[in-house]
Amino acid sequence: MTETPPQLIHCDLHGPSKYGIICTHLCEKNSLGYYAISAEEDEPAQAWCKDCDQVLESERGWTEKASNFAEWKLYCSICYQQRLQRQTLIQWVDGS
Numbered sequence: 001m002t003e004t005p006p007q008l009i010h011c012d013l014h015g016p017s018k019y020g021i022i023c024t025h026l027c028e029k030n031s032l033g034y035y036a037i038s039a040e041e042d043e044p045a046q047a048w049c050k051d052c053d054q055v056l057e058s059e060r061g062w063t064e065k066a067s068n069f070a071e072w073k074l075y076c077s078i079c080y081q082q083r084l085q086r087q088t089l090i091q092w093v094d095g096s
């Protein structure tokens with residue numbers, strides 16, 4: 001019997017790694033404010049910018065519209081941390 005492999009992606013810099021997801025705005029620009037959820041057992045770490053948070057608020061959750069606006073990008077966990085070092089944390093959000 002094979003076990004289900006953990007959620008890994010292959011990073012060109014860091015090899016097979018766990019991943020986090022970041023909204024496209026945080027990928028493209030620096031010095032944005034962001035909100036973040038830390039990784040859980042079966043949930044990746046997640047971060048999104050102020051603009052996304054406004055859509056999230058008005059949609060009252062990650063609906064299709066909110067997710068389309070965020071255009072989530074996968075980053076390995078190391079790249080994820082490095083990417084967010086260029087941004088400013090506004091608030092940690094509890095996962096639901």
Ligand SMILES: [Zn+2]
Binds near residue numbers: 023052070
């Ligand atoms: Zn965003």
Ligand SMILES: [Zn+2]
Binds near residue numbers: 011012013075078080
């Ligand atoms: Zn990486």
